[in-house]
């Protein structure tokens with residue numbers, strides 16, 4: 001029997017990306033079930049990212065709501081040539097969250113707030129259970145890929161992505177030449193991408 | 202690749218991470234505009250976006266409050282896409298207003314469907330507190346996708362531990378009295394993993410069977426008696 005084995009995370013990642021594209025198509029036809037499916041799938045990661053960046057529960061929720069409302073209102077804004085639905089959603093959310101942080105930053109230093117008491121996502125459909133399992137193995141793969149970065153490259157990526165700092169701000173704070181921060185960014189991103197691709201291949 | 206692509210890549214990487222200042226953003230936009238409809242630029246942008254988004258996956262996901270999705274859906278719908286939407290909504294409403302197709306099937310088929318659904322509910326309610334249970338076996342889990350022309354079917358299981366979850370969509374509309382039977386094939390000996398009937402082409406099923414030594418999974422269409430040995434060629438297969 002001529003069959004092709006597809007096991008493990010990467011195949012499923014591609015399957016979920018394809019499924020996302022299909023869901024977006026249905027959202028464009030105002031299918032609210034497809035929208036709910038996209039929300040169930042991506043909102044927990046989006047919410048975690050918003051919380052990590054703005055560190056305020058209410059603000060984070062507002063940002064998640066705005067991001068998904070924008071998707072519901074104008075799903076045609078998504079352009080598949082620019083990447084996956086997930087990277088688009090997370091990119092939009094990231095942009096909003098960093099904007100908020102920068103605005104807030106001008107007024108006062110933000111401080112950590114206890115995030116305890118927040119429920120972890122509890123999938124309530126079998127489909128979600130399976131996709132959740134797929135995502136868990138994907139998360140492990142991403143964490144492992146991040147581990148392969150030299151610490152100074154990884155730090156620069158995380159300061160930018162999670163703390164909303166610009167390359168210039170990092171250079172000033174860490175007393176590094178701006179060129180060093182820029183090259184660490186580029187090398188770190190290339191290396192992370194390669195590690196992710198290797199994991200997939 | 203044009204020489205500026207290195208600069209563009211550097212700026213795109215920083216932008217995807219949110220690390221550019223306004224003047225750098227403008228510089229990037231200027232370079233991109235200069236390149237116009239450039240596939241290399243698009244690829245670099247795509248790669249930067251995917252790589253940056255991967256960082257978000259290192260965070261533990263946090264479920265947003267349930268109110269959010271309801272507030273979004275309750276918000277004013279956009280006017281632009283209204284035409285085809287209404288059409289679709291109407292069609293969907295019309296479809297769901299019809300009595301379920303299986304009500305016209307013979308009683309034993311209804312029984313088969315009911316049995317499959319009961320099995321589904323029972324085993325899922327076992328598996329679902331399962332958020333905990335399943336999380337705890339995550340480190341060892343594997344997800345396998347079946348191959349074949351009969352729709353999409355995936356299976357998640359933890360090698361060495363009993364139980365597997367199946368999820369599918371786009372599965373065939375079965376004639377009355379037929380079910381999908383899942384087989385675990387071990388040394389050419391098939392063992393039934395259970396029978397189920399897809400509803401609207403979708404299937405969600407948890408089984409207690411152990412996948413431990415199985416070297417191939419298969420799905421056949423069988424009659425509702427859920428026989429002990431397959432009587433037809435598989436419509437989906439997954440070598441393990």
Ligand SMILES: [Zn+2]
Nearest residue numbers: 236239241242
């Ligand atoms: Zn270009």
